[in-house]
Amino acid sequence: MQIRLTDLGRQDYQTVWRQMQRFTANRTAETDDEIWLVEHPPVYTLGLNGKREHILGLSDIPVVESDRGGQVTYHGPGQLVVYLLADLRRLKLGPRQLVTILENAMIKALAQYGIESQARAEAPGVYVADRKIGSVGLRIKNGCSYHGLSLNNNMDLTPFRHINPCGYAGLAVTQLVEEGVDIFTHELAVPVVHDIIKAIET
Numbered sequence: 001m002q003i004r005l006t007d008l009g010r011q012d013y014q015t016v017w018r019q020m021q022r023f024t025a026n027r028t029a030e031t032d033d034e035i036w037l038v039e040h041p042p043v044y045t046l047g048l049n050g051k052r053e054h055i056l057g058l059s060d061i062p063v064v065e066s067d068r069g070g071q072v073t074y075h076g077p078g079q080l081v082v083y084l085l086a087d088l089r090r091l092k093l094g095p096r097q098l099v100t101i102l103e104n105a106m107i108k109a110l111a112q113y114g115i116e117s118q119a120r121a122e123a124p125g126v127y128v129a130d131r132k133i134g135s136v137g138l139r140i141k142n143g144c145s146y147h148g149l150s151l152n153n154n155m156d157l158t159p160f161r162h163i164n165p166c167g168y169a170g171l172a173v174t175q176l177v178e179e180g181v182d183i184f185t186h187e188l189a190v191p192v193v194h195d196i197i198k199a200i201e202t
Contacts, residue, residue: 003197007186008038013045013064013075016083020146021067023085027144033091035196036083037189040075042159047071047137054164061159068137068147070124071167078155078175080185082148082192089143091200099124099136101199102149106134109151109191113181125166126151131174132165151192153177153185 008016016038023034044055044063047070054072055063061074075081088098103119106126110117110133117128126134134151152175165171176183 002032003200004032004034005193006034006036007189008036010039010041010077013040013043016040017064017066020083020085024141024144024146027085027087029087029090031087033084033086033200035193036085037186037193038081038083039077039079039185040081042074042076044072044074044159044163045137048139051167054167055162056164057162059159059162061162066137066147068139070135070137072163073135073137073150073166074159074163075150076155076159078153078185080151080153080188080192082151082189082196084145084148084196086145086200087143088140088145093200095138095140095145098138098145101196102136103134104199105192105195106149106151108195109188110176112191113176113183115176115179115181123166123168128174128179131172133174133176133179135166149192151176151188153188154182 042061045066050071117126124136136149138147154177160173
């Protein structure tokens with residue numbers, strides 16, 4: 001099976017979310033897995049178990065109640081979003097293994113740019129010291145995954161101040177440009193996607 005890669009450019013969150021749902025509902029055992037690259041206009045997304053109390057104030061940024069795992073996060077221009085639509089049964093992967101693959105892809109990509117980062121077992125995602133730089137949120141339906149990861153590259157981080165990121169009060173966030181790395185988001189996508197594909201194919 002091939003892994004198809006599609007760059008969607010900048011797309012509304014709800015539009016892409018519904019496309020992922022339709023793709024997953026309609027796929028068969030013969031459907032190729034896909035990776036979608038996208039940037040979203042400013043939006044807060046709340047996971048299935050997300051609590052609105054983690055949204056700290058009124059904002060003109062819309063809030064979407066999504067069907068991914070996790071709490072609340074923010075998406076906006078300058079953030080790399082990678083959605084993985086994969087048949088986990090065919091790949092013989094469990095949800096936790098997939099989370100680790102996505103986290104490791106971000107960690108290895110950041111390392112290429114000289115940024116040391118790590119995952120945390122108790123709080124999925126990727127951190128530079130105590131600052132969160134990458135998030136993971138997935139939905140598994142009929143043995144197939146959708147949603148994926150987001151990695152902060154060069155964006156306005158101000159909206160994160162109006163939420164408890166991923167449900168953690170006072171959690172600081174960072175991005176590549178604040179860690180001294182100034183690159184285009186499509187450049188950042190290359191090592192991230194490469195490592196995801198390499199991990200899935202082995």
